[in-house]
Amino acid sequence: MGQAFQDYLQKNRENHLQQLVELLQIPSISALSEHKDDVRHAASWLANELQRIGIENVAVMETKGHPVVYGDWLHAEGKPTVLVYGHYDVQPVDPLNLWDTPPFEPTIKDEKIYARGSSDDKGQVFMHIKAIEALFQTNGSLPVNVKFIFEGEEEVGSPNLPLFIEENHDLLKADLLVISDTGMMDKGKPTICYGLRGLTGLQIDIQGANSDLHSGAYGGGVQNPAHALIEVLASFHDKHGKILVDGFYENVRAITDEEKKAFADLHTDEEAIRKELGVPELFGEEGFTFNERTWVRPTLEINGVYSGFQGEGIKTVLPNKATAKITCRLVPDQDPEEIYEKLVKHIENNKPKGVNVTITPFDKGAPFITPLDHPAIQVAGKAYEKVYGVPVSYTRSGGSIPIVATFHELLNTPVVLMGFALPNENVHAPNEHFHLENFDKGMLTLCHYWLDLANSL
Template identity: 45%
Template sequence: MDPHRALNYARAGRKRFVSELTEFLRFPSVSSQPERAGDLRRCAAWLARHLKKIGLDHVRVIPTKGNPIVYASWRRTRDRPTLIFYGHYDVLPGEPLSEWRTPPFVPTLENNALHARGAADDKGQLFSHVKAIESYLKTEGALPVNVICIFEGEEEIGSPNLSYFVERNRRALKAIAAVISDTRMISADQPAISYAQRGGLRAEIEVHGPPQELHSGAFGGAVHNPAMALCSIIAGLHDEEGRVTIPGFYDEVREWSGKERSSMARSGPSDDAILRDAKVEEGWGEPGYSLYERTTIRPDVSVNGILGGHTGHGAKGVIPASALAKISFRLVPDQDPHRIAQLLRDHISRVTPSTVSVTLRTMSSIHPALISRSHSAVQAASHAYRKAFGKPAVFIRSGGSIPVVHTFQNVLGIPAVLMGFGLPDDNIHGPNEKFHLPIFYKAVETCIWYFKLASTLGHSIREPQAKEWSL
């Protein structure tokens, strides 16, 4: 099957593709906000209609205990391999709105980039595969491979219902690999494939003091302030050098060989590049590791937000009744998020002053994942990048977490092919998120080439033995 007709179709349709992506981005499909449940359902319905329109079969919006899964397939050839294409249509909140130049759910074209929440994470990257599928079906009437599409609405809250769906349907989801575009490239002209993902754990630490707010003049210095107690607990999670102080936290952390670290230094971003992308002048963290290593092969805990007391305009002299911190762990092989949750619980119990009480809530347990770089489905992705970008992808580690990677590996026994199209300055998870349109166009072409190259893979690919892993 000649990919050039599909490529020409995609190039001719760029303006329409951007218009459709703009429509997709208008849905405020924020999975962490229960009041957005209706928006998530409407977004899922829009996506399902679009998949049916481009020619996919068996399109369904599958209800879960949370947000629906959008499923579609095209499995019409017995002699071609089957690939799963995964993405997520849910997004993070747009707040704080004051930091956006334009409203997060009013997609805006600026400097050849589409600005909106979800533009790069993950609606734009997901849509690249959808448009590649369309380009083949509208020109050839068929695809080079069999396809299963799974697009979920809960990735940003840890995919609590997807594992059950995959486990329940493991026979129907038999495939040789799962292709995921939800990661980053090194730069606009250097594509990258991620071969490792950190795991994760999210938690809320809430410190309780008096049953109601107290006058700070009448009780300041006599009653322990919950906000101050919380700050002390949070500050104590790291030592002065940036190491996590929770006892036992590093017990299962894997040490990597000099060969692996040298390979990372050659392919990954430099300290200067990371600081430049972060728009800061000086790094911070565990000594003995580069900034890239700190964000990939080393674990960490971050404070995502603190709430408590008076945060509005003007002064209010009070001791708050409670204070809350949202934190997140990034975990590495071979850390188990469930064990880390217990270690955190034990630690908080030890360090909490007797003058206050604490409620600890843990959620979104995500296991870290490693992927063989020598797997044929992964190598096909590198060749597809070469066709579209003019150079092969480099292999990098990701500091982020995609829960389904572990699920696909352990439930279906297949690798995840992490074909990233985000840029370091796309402001993923931050204000003014964007997706660079020239990258969007190349992403569609990369996916078209990947379909063609993957068509030569066997129905079942042998998983490399441990000794073949270049780790």
């Protein structure tokens, strides 16, 4: 069986690449209204392709924004049902002058395909379709039941997908969700990301007098909002980086011994990270490695601060307003709304006299984790190892993909992130590209996964 689908993919490689070129030529930029028809064109292209390879019940389903593409094949009796998610929209291409080749004229060079969306996420979506096609063509059926959901708004924050999932709960119900919108640690180093941090953001506005004041006439007699803001910001951490917000750590899930070993097996060179960043030393919560600090521990970071005169030279002003933007990265068992409420209480308790404070919430997203020992994770690791010939790395991500947690919460479904992109593929930047080595090996990995998964859940 393995040789059959491998032979099929090799025989049809050039045809598949030409089909991928067709998909990448569609400028499905969800953020720009002038590309609304292009986004719909990409949705129709995918729907037609799903139908062509044998997927049933294919539909382009409307939302308040760009449509969702759905399709399924549910004839593997007694076998698990897998929901495959991806997105067909892409980022804007600016600045255009920095592209070596036109972003929607895909170019293959040095065994890489250059185009907007090649890595994020059309290339990886396309691989799923071709892997399923290979199994159909070589076996006549699939080893598992499959449902596809491809959205057209991921690059603008998936504003309409949560409601779509709620309204189509039964349609999307599955034993497992698989997403290929992440990456590998490096070339030839397959990686499974089994956890993402969540997010809570807010803005602090501190208001003093009704206008800027002359610092000579009023300095020392009126509270300075910039001083007040600095005092609030300084109250968030101790000198070792520990967060001092009351109750901030109380629900943090501890890292397991198995996870510690998996992270240690990565042999991360912290000194190399320090040199690459150009800092005199790394800094963070005591008692944790760099990977642990950035993957499994929560954070509170100041993203921006503004107050007073910003121009060249000096202006002796006492500003009447100061603003800071804050985000917290959260880990499993922390609730974004609860953390926001704790932050508000902390700010109120540490507010200096003589100013008014306004707090405005921003994005919130729950953290996500599928346990490292879950069968779906372990089978995925073995599938990578069969194709790449090296042990898979198990990581968590310091970043947040809120829609992953939304799927997890609304469908109560474990999630496996099987990514094939590389860190240097210029995602969201000019000259985005995708390595064809991972295009080829990725499809083989997915074929092995579906076959092995059939008897594992």
